[in-house]
Amino acid sequence: MSGRITVTYPFRDPLDLPRVTILKGPLREAARRSAALITLLTDRVDASVLEAGRSTLRIVANVAVGVDNIDVAAATRCGIMVSNTPDVLTDATADLTWALLLAVARKIVAGDALVRRGGFTRWNFDLLRGVELRGKTLGIIGPGRIGRAVGRRARGFGMIVTYRSRSSRDSLRAFLEASDFISIHCPLTPATRHLIGAAELIRMKPAAILINTARGPIVDERALIEALRRGRIAGAGLDVYEREPRVPAALKRLKNVVLLPHIGSATVETRRCMLKTAVTNVKAALRGNRPPNLVNPETWRPLQ
């Protein structure tokens, strides 16, 4: 295994790699001088970075399942492999989706705030009534690994689960009309940007709750804020935002939302496994083997 490996973040967990350089300065310069880059979803690996690495860079190993921060088409053009970290974060992300769904449905955050400010002075029959899950329909957009893991958990709550994969906007609207809870688990691509906009929100039930632990731009945030403000839908649980880390003040003012700072896969165990997966992909690439989580298989060729 030869060549410089650059990581964009000083990871706390051991990397088990020789000659790791921590990024200082522009990513483009690192791409020019490295055989491998280990990146985070906050790193923009655009065409200019990839073109700079055209003659040296063999792999960009993203420590995330989503690769929307990388111009994969440009990487493929430059013959640079891209890998991600699927599977290892499925359960952590599905668990967090449920934490959000339950938090919104049962007003957990409002309850916690009430107790802390001394508002729990006596038991109250009508206090913080939420909604029941049993018998309700959970519509899952994106029946991939995470979507299906969310669906499996729904069985324990006695919910009816429906899945929606690629189909027309008309069929999406019919799907939304039938769902009490909607949870988004598709990747962000040009086709899924603003998949949920004003026209879709208006088709949801007034009692519907929307959960997004995938990528912010899949939902038109302005339209969502408007729908929540006008009571067109009942609530939302968000772990991701359109322009992270910016969260609109109008969203923060709403009482019917629960907001998290993009922590879907943030467990000790999963973060370790994500890093290990990225390292495995880098080692394979630099040894001339096929990385197990190659996103653009067209680029793979054994080292001469």
Ligand code: GLV
């Ligand atoms: C997290 O958002 C990921 O894509 O892994």
